[in-house]
Amino acid sequence: MLLLALDTATPAVTVALHDGSAVIARSSQVDARRHGELLLPAVDRVMKESGRALGEVTGIVVGVGPGPYTGLRVGLVTAATFASALGGVPVHGVCTLDGLAYASGIEEPFVVATDARRKEVYWARYEDARTRVGGPAVDRPAEIAEAVAGLPAVGAGARLYGEVFPDARDPEHQSAAALASLAAERLAAGEPFEEPQPMYLRRPDAQVPKNYKVVTPR
Known part of the structure; x- marks a missing residue:
């Protein structure tokens, strides 16, 4: 087993790799505005630190929120893309709040x-x-x-x-290391996961304007 875990549902951009027994590499940065910019370099760092190849990953673990619209989608889309590139490995959704709870002990x-x-x-x-x-x-x-x-x-x-x-x-911020460890436990116990779909709980902050200003040519 080799699980790549990631979560961008909170200001923490967090990635970890779990080999079924323990977390073997991790990376976390707190920056609410740069999820898309920071996530892939974090995955690259984790893979290099572990000495493992991305092709060895057997499953993706992703935090499904709840969280703000844009940041949350970065992690979920990345998880789906990696799963597809790796030949359709499973994507296991975990509630982001469950990861924080698990890390608290x-x-x-x-x-x-x-x-x-x-x-x-x-x-x-x-x-x-x-x-x-x-x-x-x-x-x-x-x-x-x-x-x-x-x-x-x-x-x-x-x-x-x-x-x-x-x-x-503690903890104040999410940790993919905790998310991966929790997912490994659930896999070993045969427990179900969340669907890898965004858990928003409310509408996005950004809204399409209902009425457009009509501009007529002079």
């Missing part, structure tokens, strides 16, 4: 919250680091304050809204 009820912009968070509830019990959803922090009261929280959204998530813990 928390073994009590907690929340994962990422920044959804528009003064909102993408969030989900977990029984432990491997078990999601609610969500994902997108809401304004004040609207979920009662639902998350008293629970530890991880993710950039928890750091951003400390008044709602006073017990904010």
Whole structure:
């Protein structure tokens, strides 16, 4: 087994390679505006660091969000392109929030919250680091304050809204290393994956104008 994992659903552009036993190479950069520019060089670095060839990859793991429209699509399109180029290897979708939960290692009820912009968070509830019990959803922090009261929280959204998530813990950013490790566990256990389709939860920020200004020749 050789899994190439990547996620661009958050400001972190993150890539990792997992050989079925452990992560053997990883790369992460936090830059919300340069997903498309940074992702392929990160894949190249990871492959060189591992000493493995891209043709040895047996599966792609990709974070499916929730996340902003543009960044999320970069990772999903790249995953599909690699899978096709490698002869149709499987693409395993994993909820981005599940990766953050897994990386936390928390073994009590907690929340994962990422920044959804528009003064909102993408969030989900977990029984432990491997078990999601609610969500994902997108809401304004004040609207979920009662639902998350008293629970530890991880993710950039928890750091951003400390008044709602006073017990904010690491990690703040997504890690493809955690995503790959979680996927390897799920594969070994025969557990299902998400479809490798974008999990938006709301419409894109950019909208096509409904009314165009009519320009008439003089």
